[in-house]
Amino acid sequence: MNKQPxxxxxxxxxxxxxxxxxxxxxxxxxxxxxxxxxxMFSSMLFEPGSPFIDSGASNAIxxxxxxxxxxxxxxxxxxxxxxxxxxxxxxxxRPLFMFCLSLxxxxxxxxxxxxxxxxxxxxxGSRIVVGLADGSMGVVSxxxxxxxxxxxTKAKNFGLYAMVSGVGFxxxxxxxxxxxxxxxxxxxxxxxxxxLLNLFLIWIYFNETHTVRKSAVIxxxxxxxxxxxxxxxxxxxxxxxxxxxxxxxxxxxxxxLPVIWISDYGFNPVRVGFFFAFGAxxxxxxxxxxxxxxxxxxxxxxxLFYSLCALGVVTILLLLHPGAxxxxxxxxxxxxxxxxxxxxxxxxxxxxxxxxxQGEILGISGSLQALAFAISPLAxxxxxxxxxxxxxxxxxxxxxxxxxxxxxxxxxxxxx
Numbered sequence: 342m343n344k345q346p347x348x349x350x351x352x353x354x355x356x357x358x359x360x361x362x363x364x365x366x367x368x369x370x371x372x373x374x375x376x377x378x379x380x381m382f383s384s385m386l387f388e389p390g391s392p393f394i395d396s397g398a399s400n401a402i403x404x405x406x407x408x409x410x411x412x413x414x415x416x417x418x419x420x421x422x423x424x425x426x427x428x429x430x431x432x433x434x435r436p437l438f439m440f441c442l443s444l445x446x447x448x449x450x451x452x453x454x455x456x457x458x459x460x461x462x463x464x465x466g467s468r469i470v471v472g473l474a475d476g477s478m479g480v481v482s483x484x485x486x487x488x489x490x491x492x493x494t495k496a497k498n499f500g501l502y503a504m505v506s507g508v509g510f511x512x513x514x515x516x517x518x519x520x521x522x523x524x525x526x527x528x529x530x531x532x533x534x535x536x537l538l539n540l541f542l543i544w545i546y547f548n549e550t551h552t553v554r555k556s557a558v559i560x561x562x563x564x565x566x567x568x569x570x571x572x573x574x575x576x577x578x579x580x581x582x583x584x585x586x587x588x589x590x591x592x593x594x595x596x597x598l599p600v601i602w603i604s605d606y607g608f609n610p611v612r613v614g615f616f617f618a619f620g621a622x623x624x625x626x627x628x629x630x631x632x633x634x635x636x637x638x639x640x641x642x643x644x645l646f647y648s649l650c651a652l653g654v655v656t657i658l659l660l661l662h663p664g665a666x667x668x669x670x671x672x673x674x675x676x677x678x679x680x681x682x683x684x685x686x687x688x689x690x691x692x693x694x695x696x697x698x699q700g701e702i703l704g705i706s707g708s709l710q711a712l713a714f715a716i717s718p719l720a721x722x723x724x725x726x727x728x729x730x731x732x733x734x735x736x737x738x739x740x741x742x743x744x745x746x747x748x749x750x751x752x753x754x755x756x757x
Contacts, residue, residue: 361498371445378528400729404724418473418708423707426480438480442474446540452468486691506625511622514614518613585712593717602668641685641688641689644685646744649740653744659671660734
């Protein structure tokens with residue numbers, strides 16, 4: 342008599358696991374698409390003889406355009422993230438996945454058109470479209486929380502999220518560097534086709550994970566409105582602030598690192614892509630394996646504090662202009678520390694949100710992170726004009742400021 346319930350439980354577990362891996366595949370392909378552009382955009386603007394910008398343009402002008410291209414996507418996600426998250430609480434995760442994947446395909450088609458036309462304006466517009474679709478990362482986080490029956494499973498699943506995003510971002514720069522050798526259209530074509538495959542898999546195989554429905558008023562201005570809302574939620578206020586400062590620092594470091602490699606070491610897109618893949622691969626290994634002994638034994642807020650301190654110090658030390666050989670050393674250190682920060686932060690945010698508000702709260706969190714990633718490239722573009730290493734210095738200070746802020750609150754035992 343127990344065979345039937347056991348069989349039913351096995352089938353339910355298998356169904357949930359399959360849905361989880363489908364969601365993780367969405368994350369994987371999304372980060373492949375994100376990683377594709379990093380070896381390309383800097384090369385489009387800073388390599389001599391580029392058809393995308395006047396040959397006499399100064400580093401300040403090139404940096405400004407690079408900032409626009411890098412910030413367009415997260416700025417669009419800032420507006421779409423909370424809207425998509427709230428809609429997923431109201432309508433379910435599956436229809437939002439399908440809509441966002443379809444929109445991303447349109448964005449990649451526009452990217453191909455922009456490359457063919459040698460138009461930075463069209464390319465920036467295409468990044469806006471892809472960014473609107475990328476606001477679905479809050480929906481992804483909510484779906485993972487739906488598929489996590491308890492806190493320990495949730496932490497493990499968010500660790501898998503970080504791992505597959507690292508693998509995707511490791512593969513993306515390699516593909517971007519290799520495919521761009523045949524023309525800048527090929528990486529965008531690959532990203533569009535991969536997203537189409539993702540859409541097909543979600544359409545055919547994904548089972549809805551969210552059964553609770555709630556009504557909500559959806560406004561395009563929710564991105565700005567949620568800035569105020571986020572900082573009025575007492576338990577989450579500090580986490581949101583720390584996340585913003587960390588994202589600003591990380592954006593200054595990672596998005597302008599190729600400029601340093603190109604200007605200081607003469608790297609081409611293939612080599613930039615290789616080192617991005619090396620760092621992201623170590624991030625994936627850290628997220629899936631290396632960080633587990635730490636996160637299982639230490640309080641999460643202490644993990645955040647010490648990781649931010651170490652990351653800020655390492656970033657500023659890079660101002661000593663180490664030789665190219667040091668890339669093999671500092672990239673693993675940096676990516677290990679980031680692997681400690683992301684899943685720890687996301688798990689804590691999810692724990693504070695109620696079961697029926699995962700999409701909304703994680704959407705707000707993603708929106709604030711997107712705003713940080715949108716603002717920092719614009720500021721970093723001007724800083725590059727003054728000195729190619731200036732974004733590194735500001736990024737390190739931002740991470741240290743986040744660590745100092747959370748450290749003061751830890752001394753007050755706010756989180757105990």
